[in-house]
Amino acid sequence: MSTEFSFEVLQRSDDSAARRGRLTTPHGVVQTPAFIFCATKAAIKGVTMAQMRDAGAEIVLSNTYHLMIQPGADVVEALGGLQSMTGWNGPMLTDSGGFQIFSMGHGSIADEIKGRRSPNGGRATTLLKIEESGATFRSYLDGRKLTLTPEESVRIQRKLGADLVVQLDECTPFHVDRDYTRKSMLLSQRWGDRSLAEFARLNDDGRQAMYGIVQGGTFEDLRRDSASWTRDRDFFGTAVGGTLGGSKAQMEDVVGMAMAHVHPDRPVHLLGIGGIRDIFMGVALGIDTFDCVSPTRIARHGWALVEGAPGERINLRNAGFKTDTGPLDPRCACYACKTASRGYVHHLLKAGEMLGAQLVSIHNVATMTRLLREVRAAIETGTLADARRRWVADEPASEEAA
Amino acid sequence: MSTEFSFEVLQRSDDSAARRGRLTTPHGVVQTPAFIFCATKAAIKGVTMAQMRDAGAEIVLSNTYHLMIQPGADVVEALGGLQSMTGWNGPMLTDSGGFQIFSMGHGSIADEIKGRRSPNGGRATTLLKIEESGATFRSYLDGRKLTLTPEESVRIQRKLGADLVVQLDECTPFHVDRDYTRKSMLLSQRWGDRSLAEFARLNDDGRQAMYGIVQGGTFEDLRRDSASWTRDRDFFGTAVGGTLGGSKAQMEDVVGMAMAHVHPDRPVHLLGIGGIRDIFMGVALGIDTFDCVSPTRIARHGWALVEGAPGERINLRNAGFKTDTGPLDPRCACYACKTASRGYVHHLLKAGEMLGAQLVSIHNVATMTRLLREVRAAIETGTLADARRRWVADEPASEEAA
Numbered sequence: 001m002s003t004e005f006s007f008e009v010l011q012r013s014d015d016s017a018a019r020r021g022r023l024t025t026p027h028g029v030v031q032t033p034a035f036i037f038c039a040t041k042a043a044i045k046g047v048t049m050a051q052m053r054d055a056g057a058e059i060v061l062s063n064t065y066h067l068m069i070q071p072g073a074d075v076v077e078a079l080g081g082l083q084s085m086t087g088w089n090g091p092m093l094t095d096s097g098g099f100q101i102f103s104m105g106h107g108s109i110a111d112e113i114k115g116r117r118s119p120n121g122g123r124a125t126t127l128l129k130i131e132e133s134g135a136t137f138r139s140y141l142d143g144r145k146l147t148l149t150p151e152e153s154v155r156i157q158r159k160l161g162a163d164l165v166v167q168l169d170e171c172t173p174f175h176v177d178r179d180y181t182r183k184s185m186l187l188s189q190r191w192g193d194r195s196l197a198e199f200a201r202l203n204d205d206g207r208q209a210m211y212g213i214v215q216g217g218t219f220e221d222l223r224r225d226s227a228s229w230t231r232d233r234d235f236f237g238t239a240v241g242g243t244l245g246g247s248k249a250q251m252e253d254v255v256g257m258a259m260a261h262v263h264p265d266r267p268v269h270l271l272g273i274g275g276i277r278d279i280f281m282g283v284a285l286g287i288d289t290f291d292c293v294s295p296t297r298i299a300r301h302g303w304a305l306v307e308g309a310p311g312e313r314i315n316l317r318n319a320g321f322k323t324d325t326g327p328l329d330p331r332c333a334c335y336a337c338k339t340a341s342r343g344y345v346h347h348l349l350k351a352g353e354m355l356g357a358q359l360v361s362i363h364n365v366a367t368m369t370r371l372l373r374e375v376r377a378a379i380e381t382g383t384l385a386d387a388r389r390r391w392v393a394d395e396p397a398s399e400e401a402a
Numbered sequence: 403m404s405t406e407f408s409f410e411v412l413q414r415s416d417d418s419a420a421r422r423g424r425l426t427t428p429h430g431v432v433q434t435p436a437f438i439f440c441a442t443k444a445a446i447k448g449v450t451m452a453q454m455r456d457a458g459a460e461i462v463l464s465n466t467y468h469l470m471i472q473p474g475a476d477v478v479e480a481l482g483g484l485q486s487m488t489g490w491n492g493p494m495l496t497d498s499g500g501f502q503i504f505s506m507g508h509g510s511i512a513d514e515i516k517g518r519r520s521p522n523g524g525r526a527t528t529l530l531k532i533e534e535s536g537a538t539f540r541s542y543l544d545g546r547k548l549t550l551t552p553e554e555s556v557r558i559q560r561k562l563g564a565d566l567v568v569q570l571d572e573c574t575p576f577h578v579d580r581d582y583t584r585k586s587m588l589l590s591q592r593w594g595d596r597s598l599a600e601f602a603r604l605n606d607d608g609r610q611a612m613y614g615i616v617q618g619g620t621f622e623d624l625r626r627d628s629a630s631w632t633r634d635r636d637f638f639g640t641a642v643g644g645t646l647g648g649s650k651a652q653m654e655d656v657v658g659m660a661m662a663h664v665h666p667d668r669p670v671h672l673l674g675i676g677g678i679r680d681i682f683m684g685v686a687l688g689i690d691t692f693d694c695v696s697p698t699r700i701a702r703h704g705w706a707l708v709e710g711a712p713g714e715r716i717n718l719r720n721a722g723f724k725t726d727t728g729p730l731d732p733r734c735a736c737y738a739c740k741t742a743s744r745g746y747v748h749h750l751l752k753a754g755e756m757l758g759a760q761l762v763s764i765h766n767v768a769t770m771t772r773l774l775r776e777v778r779a780a781i782e783t784g785t786l787a788d789a790r791r792r793w794v795a796d797e798p799a800s801e802e803a804a
Contacts, residue, residue, distance in 0.1 A: 344444075353447065
C-alpha cells in the first residue's frame with residue numbers, strides 16, 4: 001500500500017461510535033464524516049465540477065457498470081482517467097459494477113429504496129446468469145451480452161483510475177431466505193479474495209486502494225461473519241452493502257450488526273444511503289462516508305433540501321412559492337440561495353428550464369456538504385444531538401417504533 | 403430621458419461604417435459592438451448568470467411573449483423585475499412580444515431562419531387576428547385567447563423591468579408582396595407612435611429606454627421610409643427587424659438599405675442575427691448590437707463554435723472526437739476549454755448528460771464574447787479584415803454570388 005493513502009481518526013465521540021477522521025488519497029484529503037456525490041456516468045447531473053467544489057464537495061464517485069458500457073474503460077483511460085477527464089482532479093471512488101447488475105437483474109426493491117433506475121426508466125438491464133466465475137448480463141445500451149468477473153471489475157476500475165475502488169460482490173436481494181443470503185455472502189467473499197488478488201497484481205504503483213464489502217442481509221450472524229471476513233483481509237477500507245432491511249429501525253440494527261465487527265482503524269463507507277436522518281444514524285454508529293444519488297435526483301424533480309423541514313425538503317414546484325422572494329433555505333449560502341428566489345426557481349421548474357434543476361442541484365449539494373461540516377464540528381464539540389435536532393424536525397412515532 | 407442612458411461612439415472605422423461604442427444603462431455599461439444573449443424565459447438555457455459573467459457576457463435579453471404567458475409580468479414584477487429575479491443585475495433588453503406572435507402565426511420562414519420554435523416543437527401558438535388596436539393570439543401554454551396592443555406591450559415590459567425595451571411592430575413575413583409589406587410597415591409605425599406615447603406616460607423615472615423598429619421587408623424605398631420614421635421619433639435606439647431576405651448577400655443589401663437612413667447617433671440593434679460571418683457583415687454596416695438564440699441552441703445539439711472552422715462550428719457528437727484529449731477550441735480560455743476535452747464532452751452528449759449541453763453552451767457564449775472583443779479591438783486598430791479572415795474560414799463562392 002502506498003503511503004499516499006491513509007485514514008486517521010482525529011477524535012471520537014463520547015456518547016456514540018461517531019468519529020472525526022481524515023482520509024488521505026493521492027488526489028487530496030477528505031474530512032470525515034463525508035458525503036460522496038454520485039457522478040454516475042462521470043458527470044454530476046447538471047453541476048460542473050467547479051460548482052461542486054464551490055458547494056464544498058470533497059469527493060465524488062462514478063459507477064463502473066455505466067462507464068464499462070459507455071464510453072468504455074479504455075476510452076476513459078485514453079482521456080486520462082476519471083479525475084482528469086471530468087476536470088474534478090480530486091479524490092474519487094468507483095464501485096465494482098455489481099450493484100446495478102444485480103439490483104436490476106434481481107428486480108429487487110434495493111434500487112427502488114436507493115433510487116436507482118436504468119436510463120429509460122424501466123428495467124432495461126437483465127441479469128442472465130450468476131456463476132462462480134462472475135455475472136453475465138445484457139447491456140442497457142444495445143442489449144449485447146457482457147460478463148463481469150471480480151478480476152475484470154478490478155481491471156476496469158484500474159483503467160477508470162479512481163483512488164478508491166471496491167471489490168465485486170453480489171448485492172443480495174431483500175426478499176430471499178437465510179440460505180440464499182448465506183450462499184450469496186460466501187460467493188461475495190470468494191469474489192472478494194479474487195478481487196484482492198487481481199488488485200495486488202495490478203496496483204504495483206499503489207495509486208489505488210480497495211474496499212471490501214460486508215454482506216449478510218438482515219441476519220446478525222451473517223453480518224458478523226461477513227464483517228469479520230473483511231476485517232481479516234488486506235483491504236484499505238470497509239463498505240457496508242446489501243439490503244439494510246425494510247424500515248429505518250431495521251436499517252439501524254443491520255448497520256450496527258456490521259459495525260460491531262469491522263476493522264476499527266479502517267474507513268467505513270455505507271453504500272447508497274443519503275437521507276439526512278439516515279446520515280445521523282450512520283454517523284452515530286461510526287460510519288465515515290456515505291453516498292447516494294438523491295441530492296441531485298430529487299433536485300431534478302424540484303425538491304430542495306431544507307434544514308429542519310418536515311421530510312427534510314420542500315417542493316419548489318408547489319404554487320405557494322410562485323411569488324416567494326426568499327432564498328431556497330435562509331440558512332444556506334450557496335450560489336443558488338445567494339442569487340435566486342424560491343419564486344424564480346418555481347418559474348424555471350414550471351417553464352421546463354434546465355437551469356431550475358441546476359440551481360436546486362447546486363443547493364442540495366451545498367446543503368449536504370454543510371450538513372456534513374456541521375456533523376464534523378458537532379463531533380468535535382460533543383454536540384451531535386443538538387445538530388440532529390436542528391436538521392431533523394419531524395420524528396413520526398410510527399416509524400421509530402417500526 | 404434619464405441621464406443614466408447614453409450611447410457614445412468612441413471610434414469609427416476608416417474603411418467601413420463599423421464603430422466602437424459605449425452603451426450606458428442604469429444596470430451597467432455595454433461595450434459595443436456587442437452580442438446580446440437570449441434568456442428567453444428569464445434563463446439562459448443551461449448556464450447560470452455567474453457563468454455568463456465569467457464567459458464575458460455584458461447584456462442579455464428576455465422575451466416578452468414567453469414571460470407574459472409564463473409566469474406573467476405581475477409575477478416577474480413581484481420577484482423584483484428581470485435583473486433582480488434572474489440574479490443577472492446587469493443591462494437587459496426585452497422585445498415587444500410581436501416577433502413570436504407574428505412569426506408563428508404567419509407560418510413564415512422567419513422563425514426557421516432565426517431558429518425559434520414553440521416549446522413543444524410545433525406551431526402551438528396561432529395568430530388569430532391583426533387589427534388596428536393590436537394582435538390576438540392563442541397562448542402556447544393553455545390555448546387561452548390573448549390580445550397584445552402596443553400599450554399593453556409597453557406596460558408588460560415596464561413590469562419586466564429591462565433597461566432597454568422595444569416598440570410593438572408587426573413582423574412582416576417574407577413571402578408577401580410589396581403592398582402587404584407597405585401596409586404592415588405603416589401599421590408598425592402607428593403602433594410605434596402609440597408605444598412611444600405609452601412609454602412617455604409610464605417612464606417618469608427614466609429607468610427604461612425604448613428602441614424603434616425598422617421594417618419594410620426587402621424593398622429599398624420602404625426600408626428608407628421606415629428608417630426615416632424611426633430617426634424622426636424620440637426613440638433612444640434603433641432596431642432593424644423584419645425579413646432580411648433569402649440569402650447572405652440579400653441580408654447585407656437589406657441591412658444596408660436601413661442603415662443608410664437610421665439616426666446616426668443612436669445605438670442600432672440587428673434583431674435575431676448571430677452567425678459569425680453575419681456579425682462581421684453587420685459590424686461593417688454600423689450595427690452596434692446583435693442577438694440570437696443560436697449559441698446556446700446549437701450547443702444543446704452538440705455544436706461548438708470554433709474560430710475559423712468550416713461552417714463556424716464542429717459537432718462534438720461525431721465519433722471522431724471519442725478519444726480526442728484536446729479542448730473544444732485551443733484558442734479559447736473558457737471554463738469548458740480549461741477543464742474538459744472534446745472526448746469527455748463527446749461522452750457526455752452521447753450519454754445524454756445535461757452537463758454536455760451546459761459545457762458547450764458556456765463555450766459558445768465565451769466564444770461569442772471573445773469574437774466581439776476581438777471585433778472591438780480590430781475596429782480600434784483598423785484590422786477588421788484580419789479579424790474576419792481569422793474567424794471566417796470558408797467563403798463558398800455560390801453563396802457570395804447569390
